[in-house]
Amino acid sequence: IPQVPRTFGFALHARQTLAIAWTSFRAIATSWAGVALLAAIPMLTVLVVLDQMVAIGAPLTPTTARVIRELTAPLSAELSRWVIIPLLIVFFGGELVWGEREAGLGELTDAMPGSEWALLLGKFLGLGLVLVAFTALQMAGGMLAQTIMGHDELEIGLYLKILFGLQLPEYLLFALLALVVHGVVDQKYIGHLVAMLAFVFIAVLAAMLGLEHNL
Numbered sequence: 001i002p003q004v005p006r007t008f009g010f011a012l013h014a015r016q017t018l019a020i021a022w023t024s025f026r027a028i029a030t031s032w033a034g035v036a037l038l039a040a041i042p043m044l045t046v047l048v049v050l051d052q053m054v055a056i057g058a059p060l061t062p063t064t065a066r067v068i069r070e071l072t073a074p075l076s077a078e079l080s081r082w083v084i085i086p087l088l089i090v091f092f093g094g095e096l097v098w099g100e101r102e103a104g105l106g107e108l109t110d111a112m113p114g115s116e117w118a119l120l121l122g123k124f125l126g127l128g129l130v131l132v133a134f135t136a137l138q139m140a141g142g143m144l145a146q147t148i149m150g151h152d153e154l155e156i157g158l159y160l161k162i163l164f165g166l167q168l169p170e171y172l173l174f175a176l177l178a179l180v181v182h183g184v185v186d187q188k189y190i191g192h193l194v195a196m197l198a199f200v201f202i203a204v205l206a207a208m209l210g211l212e213h214n215l
Contacts, residue, residue, distance in 0.1 A: 016118040017125065024126025027099070028092050034130065037088055042137040045071065048081070049145035064155035067142045072167045075174055078203035085134075086174055090195040092130070093178030096123040098188045124179055131171045135163050174199070 028034040049070050053060045060066060073080035139159045146154060178195045185191035 013118045017122040020119060020122025021125035021129065024096050024123045025129045027096070028127065028130045029133075031095070033088060033091060037085075037130070037134055038137060041084070042134070042141040045138055045141040046145045046148070049142060050148065053145075053149060062146045062149045062151045063153070064142075064146070064158045067146060068159065068162050071138050071142050072162060075170050075199075076203045078200075083203075085171060086199050087196075089127070089131075089171065089175050090178050090192060090199070092127055093175065093195065094182050094188055094192055096127060097179060097182035097191070102188075120179065120183065124176055127175050127179070128172050131168060131175065132164075135168050135171075139163050174202075 029038060049062070049067055052070050053062050053066065073082040075086060077083070142159065143154050143156075146152075177198060181195045181198065182188070182191040185194050
């Protein structure tokens with residue numbers, strides 16, 4: 001019988017992380033909520049931009065800055081139309097963390113060789129990849145709306161700076177928080193509740209208590 005060395009080093013952890021990331025991304029992207037995030041919302045974004053480029057009955061020039069203003073909102077803007085994104089992040093985080101547990105495979109995955117960090121990091125990367133795809137589709141939707149309105153000065157650099165440099169990191173940080181909450185709380189719906197309370201604190205109580213960013 002050949003003796004196969006059993007090594008559980010960095011290379012194995014990296015392969016596990018990438019495999020979990022791809023599986024997590026595919027699970028989210030093919031779910032009904034994932035289709036809504038990656039297809040329905042970007043399509044509605046085009047209509048929203050077209051509708052908002054009017055002020056007091058007069059058409060506005062769809063500059064990149066104006067379009068980006070319609071595509072983005074701080075996480076603390078609880079009255080914004082984009083409040084749906086943090087809610088979906090909480091939902092996706094719960095589905096990823098509780099997938100094995102609800103299938104009765106939680107103890108098997110816990111007993112598998114390797115590091116627990118590969119499981120958490122892989123799911124975070126999968127959720128992060130979904131958010132990257134969503135941001136890219138939002139950018140494409142904004143540029144499509146500009147093109148439909150006959151505006152050909154597409155400032156791609158400004159899109160990348162605002163959407164990927166400012167908005168996306170905020171979503172990623174909240175996604176990590178949601179995954180950690182669901183990993184710590186040993187009940188799925190209580191985990192949803194705790195994550196939602198964290199969002200409420202960020203959106204409402206932080207401003208009331210003066211715990212807001214100087215910018």
